[in-house]
Each structure stands twice: as structure tokens, then as C-alpha cells.
Amino acid sequence: MALSREQIAMRVAQEFQDGDYVNLGIGIPTLAANYVPADIQVMLQSENGLLGMGPNPTEDQLDADMINAGKETVTAVTGASIFNSAESFAMIRGGHVDFTVLGAFEVDVSGNIASWMIPNKLIKGMGGAMDLVAGAKNIIVTMTHADKHGNSKLLQQCTLPLTGVNCITRIITDLAVLEVKNQAFYLSERAPGVSVEEIQAKTAGELVVPEYVPEMQF
Amino acid sequence: MALSREQIAMRVAQEFQDGDYVNLGIGIPTLAANYVPADIQVMLQSENGLLGMGPNPTEDQLDADMINAGKETVTAVTGASIFNSAESFAMIRGGHVDFTVLGAFEVDVSGNIASWMIPNKLIKGMGGAMDLVAGAKNIIVTMTHADKHGNSKLLQQCTLPLTGVNCITRIITDLAVLEVKNQAFYLSERAPGVSVEEIQAKTAGELVVPEYVPEMQF
């Protein structure tokens, strides 16, 4: 059965290693912070200038000067640092952030990603997404495998304006975990109870399926 | 009579205006700090990362962590700020320093300056001089008008490797104050008791002499 948003987030959190600096986009990626394994530590970077983002504040802790990149009130963990936007993106662009997790409208077999703009709809802007996909060492895209109408979001070639090129190496959807390499999607795990056939049917881009595809472990 | 080093420094200090941020090179320029008029305030920038350089410390104040660009122990004035080298040169390169005063081997009518390298002598390096001449809004060159052998240091074209091009607008020597413009040196003041003829004799580059050349006032 397709994963819930929380289950996708749980699977994402399994990617983290002890000591990773991680930037989590809005939505499912942010949920992943709730599922960091108990035996490891990760530190969250928020691109408005906070390394070591903590949970949302209590009413007592509420502070207008303490927000995250989603403009939500947050706290800082012990050992956090706070800096300006140029420094924050020096970290990101310079490859110092170990992991970026973000959503997408489309991903293709070349590792291209489209996540910020749908022509003829209102364009709100890319925020920090283009810097993040150009800079992080590892990027994980989280999204549903297909849109509401059943159209695949894993394409041979993106149709929407791109956020970045040749940058996506791993995708975690509600159906599967896939690697992007050699101009194809490599299926490496499937959601519990989801068949390879269903994944094949919902993957428009070239898909490589090994003989044995294990189920995700939670 | 030709000015002493102290007198050159005194004449340099007359250029400063209240509220100026000033970078003073090693030698005569540094002496100018001693002659800032009593009714104005200037703040000294030292390119190793100090804005608001104060006098040398007493023995009690001596601190290895508190030096200037000449690597001499210094103090900081009240209201100083201390920052890294990239920030320091952002200030300089970005044109935020109002005045730079530095020495030179040669200056020419195009506003070129040579101050860091004599071929076939040991090359020690340019330090921050190239950044300073490229960045400051106003640069004053202080030097003797001629070298020990009587050769002019104000040339039609510099012969030594350059520190910067088209950047010098004002020169204060032991004999004169000159502006550099329209491919010529314009004589604007002479040292007390120094004749226009002497200045003409010691200026190799095109020199424009107005009808009346006032003596410097101290």
C-alpha cells in the first residue's frame, strides 16, 4: 500500500547518518525531523540563517526574531549558530550541508528537478531551492510517485521549468526508493505491499528493475 | 626648503575631513595620524581587520592578539570594530574607506602607481596595496619628489611594475602638492621656500603650473 506522508518521512529519516547537517524543505521533508533515529544526532540548517533548528516554541518562548525559512516561529538547539543570509548560502552553495530533502513536481532520468514554477499559474519564486539543489552533497526528493490524476512525476524529461540540472540522485516516493544514474531510475526498494508492476506503471521515465526488490523496512 | 617627513605628514592630515575613514600605509602615511586637526575626528582602518585603530599600547596593555597591518602592537579606540580579512577588504574594495594614504616608488601622469616591486631585487609581495589603490575613493601618494640620486619619481610613464592603474589623483611630496588629471601633474601648492623652478626641474612628467602657486600653509 502506498506510504502516508509520515511513512515517507520515516523512510527519509533512515538516510541520515550520525553527525549530518541537513536542510529540510517545507512539507514532507520537515516531518522527517520527527523520525531521526534515537542513536544518531543530526543538525538542521534553515537557510534564513540558523544552524541547529529546534522545535516550535511554547507560547512562553515565542519570539518574533526567531523563525525558520518557512517563516514559522522556531527555537534553536543547544550548540546552534545564527548568521546572515550570505553566510547561510555560502554553507549551502559550498557543499557543507550534507543532505537536502525537498519536494518536487517532476524529476527526470538525467537527475533534473522541477519544483518551483508552473507556467500560467502564479509564480511565487524559488526561494532557496535553486541554491540548495546546486549545493548540497546529497539531495533526496520526496514526493508522491504520481499526481492526483495518476500521471507519473518520474519522467524521461521534465516538462516544467527546472530548479536544477543533473543534481538528483535519490528519490523517495509513496511507492518506492529509486536511485538516479546512467540516464535511468534504478528501483531499489518498494513500499510494503506495493508491487513492482504498480511502480513500473507509474514510472514514465526509463526504469531499471533488479531481480529482487526488497520492501522498505521500518 | 623641502619638507621633513613630519611636515609631509602634517600636510597630509590637512586633507582629512570630519568623519573620514582612513587607511594609512606604513611610513610617512602612518605619521599623519599624529597631526589630525583637533576639531575633527577620523577613524583609522587597518586592513588586517580593525576599524578604529588606536595608539600603540603601554607595556600593561600589550596583547599579541591586537596588531595592525604592519604587525605592530596597537590598541583600539572606543567605538572600534574588528572583523575578518574578507570583510576588511570588502570595505576597501567596495569603496567604503574614504581615504588611503600610501607611499610609492613612482607615479605617472595617467595616475598609475608603482610601489611594491623592483625587478631583480627581492620581491616581498604587495600585501594589501593593490586592493587599497583599486578600492579607496581618494588616494593620496606621499613620497619624496625625487630619489636619492635626484631622479624624479613623477614620471610621464612608470617604469616599474605597477600597483594600480588610473587611480592616483593627488600627490603630496616634500616639495609640492599636485593633482593628477588630463594626463598631467597640476601643481597646486609648493613647500614654503621652494621655487616653482625646482619643482619643474624635479618633475619628469608633464607638469602644468598655474600663474600663482601658493605656499602650503601649516
Add this chain to the structure above:
Amino acid sequence: MAGFDKVVNSYAEAMAGLEDNMTVIAGGFGLCGIPEGLIAQMKLMQTKGLTIVSNNCGVDGFGLGILLEDKQIKKMISSYVGENALFEQQLLNGELEVELTPQGTLAEKMRAGGAGIPAFYTATGYGTPVGEGKESREFNGRPYILEESITGDFAIIKAYKADRYGNCIYRHTAQNFNPMAATAGKITIVEVEHIVEPGELEPSQIHTPGIYVDRVIQGSFEKRIERKVVAK
């Protein structure tokens, strides 16, 4: 002798010299760390045809959003502008131009503008609409695009503390774009929660050295929270 005392006593004095069609760089991220009173003064002055460089354009009725009400803004250079309806309407009507710039590129463009660096290469935006029409070049086998720096006629920023000489420190994440904006204005004005005397700030802890600052004004801030989220 005024020396380095940059404190002015009114918002009118603080924004003196602002004229139609100028470029203003504004610090802040969302509604966090914005110079509320300087923005209000710009509305009062009714200056038109402005180009505003700021990561966002406030919200309807607060922050830079209030400059939209009387159509004072001709062009916005921002990374994200999805927070207000008036913006959307003026954009769709063709009354407002927007130049969307990746957030990190925007921060770096301001820094470069202040630092005398006219242009730099970045991988951000290569192969996307942001890279269109820009020079691209490979370094070590990777493609980058050339981005030019930004400077403004004015920069308006918000600091937590500033001394009379303009040395500033920022509080928490209200720092954001303020330090870069401060460097990139021909005239830079700091609106501040607390004016202190020179010497009260530890020199090595100053975020923005006073050399970048032309005027300091004591502000009074609402500090509105854009998205209040509290722990359950």
C-alpha cells in the same frame, strides 16, 4: 564637530534624499528583521517608481506590502513573493515587474555589490530560467552562470543594537539579509531597537561595522509574527 555620530532624530531626516525611481535595498526575511518605520516613512513620502531589492515583499498591509497600496513600487527583485494578494494583482495587471532571484544568489549579489565585486560565477540556476541569457562557463568540469552584483541608492536595515557610530548587532534570525543590505547602499540607514554609546558593543562581536552606515534612527517596532507556530 559631528564626527561619527550618525544618529538622526526623525524618520523624515532618516530618509531624506529618497527620490522617485531610485533603487532601495531592504533587509529582512519575511516580516522578521524589517525596518518598519523606514518603510512607513517611504509610504508617507509617496515616492514612486521604486525598485526594491528584498528577499520578500512583506504581506498585505504590513512591511514592504504597504508600498504596493499606492503603487509606489515599479520593480521587485526578490526570491519569494507569494505572500500577498495585492502583489499578485499588480503583477497580473502589468503594473509591477518582478525579477525572481535565487535566495543565495540574491544575498551574494548584495554582498558583492558592497564589496566591489561586480560579478561572480555560481552553479545556482544553471540550466533553469534563471540562467537564460546569462553567460555560462565551466570551471573544473562543472557549468556555472555569471551573476552581476547589486547596489542601491539607499539601503534600509533593522538592527537590534547600534551605537552612535553605526556599529550594529542583530538579534537571532533577524540578522538575515540585513548585513549584506547595509554594505550595498550609497546611503545606508539603520533603524534600531536600542541605540547605545560607542564602546558598549564588544568590537569583535559587531556584525556590521559603522563604516557602512550613514544614519541611525531609534525605531519602535510592532515585530509582527508572520506564521506563529507553537509546540503542541
Add this chain to the structure above:
Amino acid sequence: MAGFDKVVNSYAEAMAGLEDNMTVIAGGFGLCGIPEGLIAQMKLMQTKGLTIVSNNCGVDGFGLGILLEDKQIKKMISSYVGENALFEQQLLNGELEVELTPQGTLAEKMRAGGAGIPAFYTATGYGTPVGEGKESREFNGRPYILEESITGDFAIIKAYKADRYGNCIYRHTAQNFNPMAATAGKITIVEVEHIVEPGELEPSQIHTPGIYVDRVIQGSFEKRIERKVVAK
């Protein structure tokens, strides 16, 4: 679970992985703010063929100067190297190569290296020997040259305080090149006067966020003064 605790217990551990022919970026200005113990460890390791990027090369017998004694340095990238006789001798003998780089360009090259900016334009050095062989281009009618960024296999820096996570603050003008160097090393090691616990440093006052730092070592420093000048 090591988490973010980056403290190592010996200089050998601190410099582990350093090999012949690597590039090392070193913080410091003259003898101020230099990682004395890490340099001494490099001498002990007798690593050869090093390219050292640092504003200066110490003095005879102290700082980076001690790496000259056994000819460990192949190339120096510096702005000013006039402080030691051994340097001069090896340079004249052709045993040592030097790439003189304007001080501000050097600082910016390190910063750019750490910030993922492969190259930038600067007016510094245009029309001088520094600009020879480099691309030049006009922006707004002024000529600039293209300078490429610098990164190193290692960066060695000196901080006043660092917490176990590698967050650093510097004291007075011992800051200098250290923050930029910290960002530009594949492996960055901080030698520090005082190791503190996470949370002891105010987050918004940290000069170098721990993300740039791989190892932290407690140092003991001579802090030699290069030019002692006292008021008369």
C-alpha cells in the same frame, strides 16, 4: 554515538590524513592568530611538497617558517613574504615557488572557495603583473580581472574559543584570515585556546559555525609578538 563532538586528543589525530603534495590553507596574519601546534605537528610529520596558502610564511624559526627548515614547502600562495631569510634563500635557489596574491584577493579567494563560487571579478591587480594572463572585462565602464577561488585538502586555523561542535569565536585581530580559511578546507582543524561546551557561546555571536569544522584540538600557545611597539 559521536554526534557532533569534534574534539580530538592529540596533534597526530588532528593532522591525520595529511600527505605529501597536498594543499594546506592556514589562518593567521603574521604571527597573530596562527595554529602553532598544528604547524609544529606538520613539521614533525615531515610531509613534503606542500602548497601552503597563507597571507604570510611566518618568520625564521616560528610559525610557518619552521616548515622551510626541512624544505617541506613546494609553493607558497601569499600576499607578503618578506619576513624571513630562509624563505628568500630557497626562493632564490629555485627550491620554493611563490604566487604573490593581493591580500584582499587572497581573502576573497578563500571565501569564494568555501562558498562554492569558482571565480569572481575584481579591479584589484588590473594592469599590474597580477593581472597578466588573466581574463579582463569591463563592468559599468571599469576594467576588472577574473580571479579563481582557492580550496585546500586541509585548513588549519586558530580560534580563541570553540565548543565541541566546532563553533568558533576569535579574539581581537587574531580573527584575520581564520574564518575564510575554515570554510575552504576539505578537512578543517581548529586549534583553540579554550574548548567550551555547546551552548556556552551565544549563537548569533559565533564567527565560524561548526559546520565548517571537522576537528577541534586544545592548543597551548606561545603567542609570540612579531613587532612589539609600545607607547612612549
